[in-house]
Amino acid sequence: MKQTAAIKLVEITRREEFSASHRLHDPSLSDEENVELYGACNNLYGHGHNYALEVCVRGEVPASGMVMDLNVLQGILAEEVVSKMDHKHLNHDVDFLQGLVTTAENIAIALYELLEPLINEHEGCELSCLRVYESAANFVEYRGASS
Numbered sequence: 001m002k003q004t005a006a007i008k009l010v011e012i013t014r015r016e017e018f019s020a021s022h023r024l025h026d027p028s029l030s031d032e033e034n035v036e037l038y039g040a041c042n043n044l045y046g047h048g049h050n051y052a053l054e055v056c057v058r059g060e061v062p063a064s065g066m067v068m069d070l071n072v073l074q075g076i077l078a079e080e081v082v083s084k085m086d087h088k089h090l091n092h093d094v095d096f097l098q099g100l101v102t103t104a105e106n107i108a109i110a111l112y113e114l115l116e117p118l119i120n121e122h123e124g125c126e127l128s129c130l131r132v133y134e135s136a137a138n139f140v141e142y143r144g145a146s147s
């Protein structure tokens with residue numbers, strides 16, 4: 001029987017939750033333009049969300065049976081994301097969001113770029129997808145820059 005070397009890629013996902021406040025405001029626009037664009041989300045003193053983050057890591061299943069130890073992934077997310085964002089004001093407290101309008105889209109890109117090297121340094125692992133939930137109904141997904 002002929003053997004074929006099929007590549008079996010499996011994607012694992014870790015979900016974390018955190019609560020944070022933010023304000024959607026573009027300093028290059030006037031106050032009136034910001035209200036027009038962002039509405040209630042432009043409220044001067046911000047507003048809060050119960051965020052969730054899902055991080056998907058893809059790879060082949062090695063002898064250990066694990067694409068990546070989910071406890072290791074949990075540790076990375078706890079140290080690099082949750083400890084820096086939970087109960088914080090995203091516009092003011094989070095160094096890697098400075099200068100960005102803190103939409104879920106921009107948060108997803110920033111977190112992807114933060115986490116990609118930390119995950120991909122694990123042998124055979126590749127960050128494949130990251131989702132930021134601003135509510136149960138609203139989430140964004142980022143799969144990295146396309147070349």
Ligand SMILES: [Zn+2]
Nearest residue numbers: 022041047049
């Ligand atoms: Zn908001």
